[in-house]
Amino acid sequence: MNVWRRLLLAVVCGVAVASIYAAQPVLEPMGRDLGVSAELAGWIVATGQFGYLAGLLLLVPLGDVVDRRRLIAAHLAISAVGMILTASASAAWVAFVGLATAGVFAVVVQTTVAYAASVSPPAERGRNIGVVTSGVVVGILGARVVTGTLADVWGWRSVYAVLAVLTLGLAALVLVLLPSEERPNPPVGYRQVVVSLGGLFGQRIFLTRGLIAFFLFASFGTLWSGLSLPLADTPWQLSESQIGLFGIAGLAGALGAARAGRWADEGRAVPVTGLALTLLILSWAAIAQLPSSLWILIAGIVLLDFAVQVVHVSNQHSLTAAHPDRVSSVIGSYMVFYSLGSALGAAATTAIFTAHGWVGSSLLGTGFAACALIVWATNRRLPRDGADLPSERAATHQAREETQGADQAGPVMDTPNVL
Template identity: 75%
Template sequence: MGVWPRVLLAVVCGVAVASIYVAQPVLEPMGRELGVPAELTGWFVAVGQIGYLAGLVLLVPLGDMLDRRRLIAVHLALTAAGLVLTASAPTARVAFAGLAVVGVFAVVVQTTVAYAASVSAAGERGRNIGVVTSGVVVGILGGRILAGWFTGMWGWRSIYIALAVLAAGLAVLVLAVLRGDERAERPAGYRHVVASLGGLFRDRLFLTRGLIAFFLFASFGTLWSGLSLPLTDPPWQLSETQIGLFGIAGLAGAFGAAHAGRWADAGRAGPVTGIALALLVASWAAVAQLSWSLWILVAGIVVLDFAVQAAHVSNQHLLAVTHPDRTSSVIGGYMVFYSLGSALGAAATTVVFATSGWAASSLLGAAFAGCALAVWAIDRRPHTDGDVPTSRHGRGRPADGATGRTGHRHVLD
């Protein structure tokens, strides 16, 4: 895959995921204008995540049946429609409906990652997934910066209008620039593909990486869905534009994890995941200092986002190389855990902060991170032959490229 297709796919991911997360730094003005109490504003993010969950189950499996390039374009166009509905919402109910539509079709992210994995040579798959996936973190955090700036200039609705224009433009570019996603074999039918998702939960690798993702993004959501609330309170009393600038710290951490895909290609996905999760737990000690030091908070954000990106790329790489025949379904199923974790973090952090303050929210985020590390540590115990993930090459044998060396132990590491 060339440089420009990689960049285009990363931008697609960034715009799609930003469409869900730009509500985070503007929860207060959105809630105020639409009449939503402060303790319930986290639902502006959570509703998008619930829609995202529905899209993962119902839409992402289509990527194993249809031309993913065309599917990406269609989903981008429908995401743009949801953004327009949100931007024009006269009431909270209409805004929730628009955000739900955005969430459903923002699963274009997973179809995009699956496309990148399927058209990549084995030796560069991890690198390409890492670059494309970096667009997700750039979208989440860069979207915060733009949301704060747009809101300060023209109000919170303006960022949704801007994203709608970008999504529509990208739909046209994808059809013009990317090549078709032709595959020799396709699944029997949509019902078969969706039903087969249930079988993934008997796959130890899938279940373990999914649980790690659940707690990983619950911790991530606890920070980014709750951060704007204490920053608008004394002693800081920052504006939405100033709060959005904290996304720069997150971007620094995300770009620092750009090598995660190369580490995965070299067969080090397991150790990298463990180190990343330990750093995630430690980062909350710095994030908890928000009430008296913004510089320590910034350092914590950099470490936290580095850890999240490194673990996330490693997870997707392992799943893609272990299930090359059904990349869309497997990554989509994995992202169900991501969506549930993000929704939990978004909804829980606003409630916890409203009742107990930022120290309690920080403990919540650290607890989620600790659970992810515990899942990884438990999975490090010796595996029996029956635990080895299957692939098209036969039961008990990992897919080519899953280890980087001989032996099944490393596949699950």
């Protein structure tokens, strides 16, 4: 996969995930304009999140049944319709329908990651997943910065109008620039794929990586859903636009983890995961210093997002390597843990902060990170399934040999470039 295709897939992920988080910085004016009371304004964000969870279970498995390239374009187009509805809504119920639609089809992110994994040579899969997944982090954190700026200039509706235009443009580019997948085996039926999802939860590698993701993103959500509260309070009393700029620190940390995919390609996903989770715990020691130093806080944010991205990429590489014939279903099911963990962190941090201040929230984030490390450490001591990761390094070497042999016979895809 060449560099431009990797960049296109990363942008698809970034724009799609931004549609879910775009409402966070503009909740107050959006709720006021639509007649949604302050106590119910949280449902503006929750509607998209619940739609996203439904899409993970119902739409992502389609990627194992139909051509993912066409599926990505279709999901982007329908998501754009949802954002157009939201931007033009004159009543709250119309906006909620639009937000739910955009949320359901924002799972194009997982289909895109699955597409990147399926068209990549095994020895390059981790690197490509890492680049594409970086678009998700850019979308989540970058949306906090860009949304506030657009809303200040043209109002909150402009945010969804711009996202709709970008999404439609990306749908056209996907059809024009990306190749169709070549699948050696005929796809199974949709119903069979959905029913088979339950079996994944009984597999050690899937459950382990899923639980790590659950606690990982609970820790991530604890920071990013609660950070605005102490920053807006004394002694800092920062504005919304100033608070949004902290997303840049998160971007720096996440993009710094670009090599995570290569480490996974080299068979080091397991030890790298343990190291990153240790760094995640240490990051909270710096983040806890928020009341006394913003610079130490920024350093902690960079370290936290670096660790989260490393673990997230390693998780997806391990699961797609273990299930190369059903990458869409595996990634979609894995992201259920992500959604539930993020929701837990977001809900818990505000309650803990109200009762115990930022120290309490920091201890909560540290606790979630420690639970993820315990799951990782426990898995290392237990016997693994035959399809698990001790053979990861050997599988990588074998994949490289197969790739070299395929290149001699005639390449079936572009030579990977370094981003």
